[in-house]
Amino acid sequence: MRRSGDGSFTLYSEAYKEHYHSCREGAFSEALIKHIDPAIRYGHLLGRDRVRALDICFGLGYNTLVFIWRLRQLGFTGLIEVISPELDTTLLERLRLLxxxxxxxxxxxxxxxVSEGRAYEKEGVRVEVIAGDAAQRVPALTGCFDAIFQDPFSPRKNPELWDAHFFGALHRLLSDRGVLTTYSQAKGVRRTMRETGFVLAEHPFDPAGAFRPGTLGFKTLPEGLACLPD
Ligand SMILES: C[S@@+](CC[C@H](N)C(=O)[O-])C[C@H]1O[C@@H](n2cnc3c(N)ncnc32)[C@H](O)[C@@H]1O
Structure with a gap:
């Protein structure tokens, strides 16, 4: 276990030889700044009765936790549903100790x-972690998601979750006014996203440049964001 830049902890994966979060930026801050705040803002989530998010992959659960916390902190009273695939069930069992x-x-x-393998349902929040390979489970999902947090390990370590087949499935699952967030700003990732139908933008959240911007993907660009040129 390692304390990250903002004081929240993260883990190192021996299997993938990567940390679960940016150690410099911090686990909590990375979730909030790269995924949750842009999703809420550009997906216009606060104006909805219910929001449905797909969190790829659950890992330590920061994206899902911060999503619920932030929506409620901002006064969202509607239903929140999160579906999240995760391959590593041994990790899930350990989460309650962290x-x-x-x-x-x-x-x-x-x-x-989640540690006990159960879905969570309380006070208008429903979270279901699907144990298994996201490359197989996600294309089989139905319905639409208002926000998709694309957060596997790096494309080099997790190529099956960054290819055109997988992004094609994510594009199909994204609602018309929904938003996909990812920390990656790699050219190859952006090319694949474009090829599978996403319109791309960057969230201008940090003029001081302390956080790397990542990439946002849409079916239709919302007002106030410029399309990222090729
Ligand atoms: C960078 S971590 C995710 C961090 C997480 N979003 C959080 O907020 O804590 C990547 C996760 O992807 C999982 N993973 C890797 N390959 C997978 C696959 N093919 N299917 C499902 N999960 C996978 C790993 O076990 C790991 O938990």
Whole structure:
């Protein structure tokens, strides 16, 4: 276990030889700044009655936890549903032993449920972790998602979750006004996203440049964002 830049902890994967989060930026901050805030803003999630998110992959659960915490903090009272594939069931069983930031403590019942292999359902929040290979499970999903957090390990370590087949499935699952967020700004990833139908943008969140911007993907670009040139 390692304390990351903002004080929240992350882990190192021996199997993939990568940390689960950016150690410099911090696990909590990375989730909030690269995924959750852009998804809420550009997916116009606060104006909806219910939001449905696809979190790829669950890992330590930061994206899902911060998503729920932030929506409620911003006064969203509608239903929140999150579906999240995760291959490593041994990791899921360990999650209940890990120290999460105090801000998220209200939602840690969700981590207990996931550790025990159960779906979590409470106070208008439903979270279901699907144990298995996302490359197989995600293309079989139905319905639409307002937000997709594309957060596997790097394309070099997790190529099956960055190819055209997988992005094609994500594009099909994204709702018309939905948003896909990813930390990757790799040229190859952006090319594949474009080839599978995404319109790309960057979230201008950090003029000081402390955080790398990542990439946002849409079916239709929302107002206020410029299309990222090829
Ligand atoms: C960078 S971590 C995700 C961090 C997570 N989003 C969070 O907020 O804590 C990548 C995760 O992808 C999982 N993973 C890797 N390949 C997978 C696959 N083919 N299917 C499902 N999960 C996979 C790993 O086990 C790991 O938990």
């Amino acid at each position: 120290p999460y930031p105090k801000a998220l403590s209200r939602y840690l019942g969700m981590i207990i449920a």
